[in-house]
Amino acid sequence: MSIASTFISLLTLTSTVLALPVPEVHQNEKRYSGVRMTYYDTSVGLGACGNLNQNSAWTVALNQAQFGNSYPSPECGKTITISVGGKTAQAVIQDSCPGCPYGGLDLSPSLFQHFADLGAGVLSGDWDYGSGYVAPAPEPTTSVSLGPRGDFAS
DSSP states (O other): OOHHHHHHHHHHHHHHHHHSOOOOOOGGGOEEEEEEEEEOOTTSSBOTTSOBOOTTSOEEEEEHHHHOSSSSOTTTTOEEEEEETTEEEEEEEEEEETTSOTTOEEEOHHHHHHHSOGGGOOEEEEEEESOOOOOOOOOOOOOOOBOTTSSBOO
């Protein structure tokens, strides 16, 4: 194969690759359904985000696979919306959960109790990034112009 034909082949391949649609992946739009949720004592020391947490705060430990290994993780401080059994709550990622499966969460005791008694031990639910609140579309407005004498302008 000549240098010219190799160059043309590479140019063709490059233009083909550039023409392919690239899916947009926004982590804040991901939803995790039917995931395992447990609870843990959040007050035993610093969380993986470097903060002291309280059992009364609605915080979560994100599974290690999603939390990552960097310090602090880019997941630290993100708000998530959790839904279990028809109840919904918002929480903040403050720790990692090395024993949680992918998508799984470890909840603070007070957050877990929002959904069930601590005796339940394990919950199955859904969560997604963000507040979960979708602002309603604004009401359509009409404008009226008045003429110089206060009457309707035409």
